[in-house]
Amino acid sequence: MENTHAEADHRSSRRKYCGGVRAEDLDENFPVVNIDSNALDAVRLLAEHRLNGLVVVTDTSETPYAVLPASQVVRFIVPGYVQDDPGLAGVLTESMADHAAEKLSGKTIRDMLPKQRQHIPVADADDTIIEVAEVMARLRSPLVAVVKNDKLHGVITASRLLAAALKE
């Protein structure tokens, strides 16, 4: 957490001398989930809106706590013994395998996050397209959360960023 905040502070304190499109011009509204909310509700949100990830927040801060890519949420429908031995996936019977809802019930978003906190794909509201792209590519994230005055301002997806870059 310290690293991520240090990075954000450093970035936002730097003066920008040039015009052009900024992160806050590009970002979009995006569903946000609380870290202590129900994991199954979050999966429904991803599924229904066909999102490629979710921004996770806590009760104590309005800045994003984590970004949870949909491809990682998928891990939670894979039984632990299949994660340990992928070859077992093919020999599971349906009754053993397909109870995603059961596996998730009683779990929270917190349970779905990696035990060790990761770098968060976050950009400052006045970051340029290149700055957002650098963060996205480095953290291999399908989306970047944009923060303005310590609050989540919106989210930029990879395809949205590419569309903006082509227009420049």
Next chain:
Amino acid sequence: MENTHAEADHRSSRRKYCGGVRAEDLDENFPVVNIDSNALDAVRLLAEHRLNGLVVVTDTSETPYAVLPASQVVRFIVPGYVQDDPGLAGVLTESMADHAAEKLSGKTIRDMLPKQRQHIPVADADDTIIEVAEVMARLRSPLVAVVKNDKLHGVITASRLLAAALKE
């Protein structure tokens, strides 16, 4: 390549004893790009259709050669010296930074792929949801290509897979 094919062969040769939803029931049509095609056209495709990735094929085979996530394509709008030193992203002037189209012109999809070939997120047409989920989570891919009779049959995104898992 050998590893990936060996894995696919192993998976498809295994008999399935159970019913239920299979990869071929879930997959969707998805744009496919040839490895020697224009990189800029591929970026336009990602941007216009808001895709989270592309399936790459070659002239010599109808099976997928690679999957290129949109978050990795984004890397190509970041200048090399910013990739080496992320701190430089913020001090770039617009004229230095924002010529994505120029950076991509003359490049092919092949130029955008990692030098060393990666494991491909691919599933067999009769794979179960759990098998598709296992591949997606392990390779941290936003999509999985589904192959039937050595041909690309369609693509399953993470959100599509989650929607299917909830319905089981």
